Amino acid sequence: MNQPRQTILDVIRGTAVLGILLMNIRLFSEPYAAYFSPLAHTDQSISGHLWWQIQYLFADQKFMAIFSMLFGASTALICDKQLTIGKSPYGYYLRRLAMLLLIGLIHAYLIWHGDILVYYALCGLLPLLFIRVSALLTLLFGLLILAAGSANSLMTFNALKHLPDPVLSEVVAQHFAHSVVVNQAELDAFTAGWLEQVSMRAHLAAEFHLSTFPAWGVFRVSGLMLIGLALYRFGFISGHLSCRSYRNVALLATPAGMVLSFTGLWLNQHQHWQFPEYFFKNTLWNYWGSVLTACGYIALLAYISKRAWLKPWRDYLGLVGRMALSNYLLQSLLCTFWFYGLGFYANTQISGAVITIMIVWAIQLYGSKRWLERYSSGPVELLWRKLSGR
Numbered sequence: 001m002n003q004p005r006q007t008i009l010d011v012i013r014g015t016a017v018l019g020i021l022l023m024n025i026r027l028f029s030e031p032y033a034a035y036f037s038p039l040a041h042t043d044q045s046i047s048g049h050l051w052w053q054i055q056y057l058f059a060d061q062k063f064m065a066i067f068s069m070l071f072g073a074s075t076a077l078i079c080d081k082q083l084t085i086g087k088s089p090y091g092y093y094l095r096r097l098a099m100l101l102l103i104g105l106i107h108a109y110l111i112w113h114g115d116i117l118v119y120y121a122l123c124g125l126l127p128l129l130f131i132r133v134s135a136l137l138t139l140l141f142g143l144l145i146l147a148a149g150s151a152n153s154l155m156t157f158n159a160l161k162h163l164p165d166p167v168l169s170e171v172v173a174q175h176f177a178h179s180v181v182v183n184q185a186e187l188d189a190f191t192a193g194w195l196e197q198v199s200m201r202a203h204l205a206a207e208f209h210l211s212t213f214p215a216w217g218v219f220r221v222s223g224l225m226l227i228g229l230a231l232y233r234f235g236f237i238s239g240h241l242s243c244r245s246y247r248n249v250a251l252l253a254t255p256a257g258m259v260l261s262f263t264g265l266w267l268n269q270h271q272h273w274q275f276p277e278y279f280f281k282n283t284l285w286n287y288w289g290s291v292l293t294a295c296g297y298i299a300l301l302a303y304i305s306k307r308a309w310l311k312p313w314r315d316y317l318g319l320v321g322r323m324a325l326s327n328y329l330l331q332s333l334l335c336t337f338w339f340y341g342l343g344f345y346a347n348t349q350i351s352g353a354v355i356t357i358m359i360v361w362a363i364q365l366y367g368s369k370r371w372l373e374r375y376s377s378g379p380v381e382l383l384w385r386k387l388s389g390r
Contacts, residue, residue, distance in 0.1 A: 007305070007318055008238070008239035008301070008302055008305045008306075009070070009073070009074075009077075009237070009238070009239070009321070010317075010318040010319075010321035010322050011301055011305050011314050011317045011318045011321060012066065012070065012237070012298055012301050012302070012321065013067075013070055013320075013321030013322075013324045014316075014317035014318055014319065014320035014321030014322075014324065014368075015063075015066075015297070015301055015317050015321070016063045016066040016067050016070065016321075016324070017067075017320060017321065017324045017327050017328055017331075017364075018317070018320060018327075018361055018364065018365075019059060019062070019063040019066075020059075020063040020064060020067065020328075021331055021335075021357055021360060021361070022055055022058070022059035022063070022357065023035075023055060023059045023060055023061075023063065023064070024114060024331065024335070025335070025353050025356060025357055026052075026055065026353075027112075027114040028112070028114075028335040028336065028338075028339050028345075029042075029335075029339050029344065029345060029346070029348045029352075029353055029356075030042055030346060030348075031178075031182045031183065031186055031187060031346060032178040032179055032183070032186060032204060033178060033179055033180055033181055033182050033183070034182075035179075036179055036180070036278070036279060037180075037268075037273045037278060038052040038053070038273070039273050040181070040182050042346055042347070042348070042349075043349050043350060047350055048349070048350060051350045051353070053265060056261065056265055056286070057258060057261050057262060057265065060261075060286060060290065061286055061287065061290035061294075062257075062290045062293045062294050062297065063294070063297075064116065064290075065224055065290050065291055065293075065294035066294045066297060066298060067116070067120075068120070068220070068221050068224035068225055068228060069224050069225070069227055069228025069231060069237065069294065069298070070228055070237070071120055071124065071127070071225050071228065072127045072142075072224070072225035072226055072227065072228030072229035072230075072232065073228045073229060073231065073232035073237045073238070075093070075124065075127040075128060075131065075225070075229055076127070076131060076229050076232045076233065077232070078092075078093060078096075079093060079128070079131045080131075089128075089131070090128065092388060092389065093124075093128055094125075094128075095387075095388040095389055096384070096388045097121050097124045097125065098121075099384055099387045099388050100117055100120060100121040100124070100384070101117075101118060101121035101122070103117055103325075103329075103380070103384070104116075104117030104118035104119075104120070104121055105118060107329060107332060108201075108205040108208070108209070109198075109201060109202050109205050110198065110201070111201075111329075111332050111333065111336055112201070112332040112335075112336055113200075113201045113202075113204035113205040113208060114208070115205065115208075115332075116221075117328075118209055118213075119213060119217045119218075119221045120221065122213070122218070123217075123218060123221040123222040123225055124225070126222045126225060126226065127225045127226060127228075127229045130226060130229055131229070134233075135229075135230045135233035135234050136230070138226050138227075138229050138230040138233070139226070139227060139230035139231075139234075141226050142222075142223045142224065142225070142226030142227035142229075142230060143223065143227070144223075145219055145222050145223035145226065146219060146220070146223035146224070146227075146287075146288075146291070148219055148223075149216060149218075149219025149220055149223065149287070150284050150287060150288070152215065152216075152219065153216070153280045153281070153283070153284060153287075154280070154281065154284070156215070156276070156280050157276050157277070157280035157281045160276040160280070161276060161277075168275075168276075172275065175211070176275075176279075178204060178207065179279070180275050180279065185200070186200060186204075187346055190339075190340055190345045190346070191343065191345055191346065197340055220287075224291070227291070231295075236249075236295075236298070236299075236302075237298060239302050239305065239306065241302070243303055243306050243307060245299075246299040246300070246302045246303035246306065247299070247303050249295060249296065249299035250296050250297075250299040250300040250303055252296075253292045253293065253295045253296035253299065254292070254293055254296030254297065254299075254300070255296075256289075256292050256296075257289040257290060257291070257292030257293030257294070257295075257296060258289065258293060259289070260285045260286070260288055260289025260292065261285060261286040261289035261290065261293065262289075263285045263289075264282045264283060264284070264285025264286045264289070265285075265286075267282045267285070268282050316365045316368070316369065319365075319368040319369050319372050320364055320365060320368045322368070322372060322377065322378065322381075323368055323371065323372065323377060323378025323379075323380075323381055324378075325378060325380045325381055325384065326378030326379050326380040326381060327364045327368065327378070329380055330363075330364060330367075331360055331364070334360050334363065335356070335360065338356060
């Protein structure tokens with residue numbers, strides 16, 4: 001009944017790449033500020049707020065956490081294979097990171113500013129340094145890095161909280177012009193022509209890389225990568241634990257993470273989404289809750305796979321996972337064409353967002369199957385390997 005570990009990894013990866021669209025659809029279809037606060041959401045109806053809260057509880061940071069942990073696990077898998085055949089893994093792995101950085105920069109500045117690949121390429125150096133370190137020590141370092149990110153958020157919150165209102169307003173205008181308030185220039189650019197969109201996209205991508213990355217991304221992604229590497233060594237991500245272990249983790253970690261995330265959501269609602277509370281302080285409940293929920297999701301998928309349940313769906317998810325990078329980029333191409341090319345940006349209700357998600361999922365589930373009937377990997381994966389010298 002046990003599946004090969006690569007198959008279980010592919011099922012987890014496929015679920016993550018489809019699931020991440022549940023959050024990314026908001027960045028595709030809404031102003032940047034709507035990602036962080038429902039008060040900036042286009043749909044201010046009761047159902048609109050409910051949809052935002054569902055996304056927050058079940059998807060926000062959860063699937064990104066899975067991807068980050070899988071990157072750490074993949075680091076171990078790739079390096080272990082190189083060491084098994086007597087080769088040093090460092091040169092090949094560094095070339096992979098360099099090519100991933102190139103792909104990410106093209107994606108971020110020409111296609112979609114919400115790209116995460118640049119973060120992965122930069123943070124991917126850290127798990128490479130831990131491939132021969134014990135799993136327990138790797139896990140501790142990962143948790144410490146996450147804790148450092150929490151401390152940085154709290155220090156920023158305390159610094160901003162004590163500013164006089166006029167000064168705080170000036171700080172928001174200078175440093176949080178897109179992430180806290182709906183920016184009219186952003187709305188105008190993404191409803192204009194391609195050149196105006198590229199200019200705004202480059203501006204938002206640069207902010208994401210130069211401001212958000214050192215303040216948040218480097219801690220979040222690096223810490224999760226090390227945790228993923230450690231969980232792979234422990235046998236958790238690789239599918240080597242018992243069905244009972246996976247069941248227990250799923251039953252304990254998922255609701256525990258949800259409770260933490262819900263606490264942050266409740267605080268934000270109670271405080272009427274006041275800045276800087278919701279942006280730096282209350283978000284930490286989901287910052288940590290999402291890690292537990294992500295582990296619960298992984299355990300649930302591993303449990304279902306090891307019990308050989310839902311085989312047709314697992315097969316499809318595994319195919320999506322085998323070409324996860326291609327599918328991630330395909331989501332961007334489809335959604336940027338739909339929202340920025342056809343004019344649905346900042347003009348989409350819940351039903352439109354859900355329909356878009358379902359259409360993209362259907363294309364990727366069917367397209368992955370047809371592509372892999374002819375080729376061994378996705379088109380971008382094949383290019384990535386070739387450029388990396390493999």
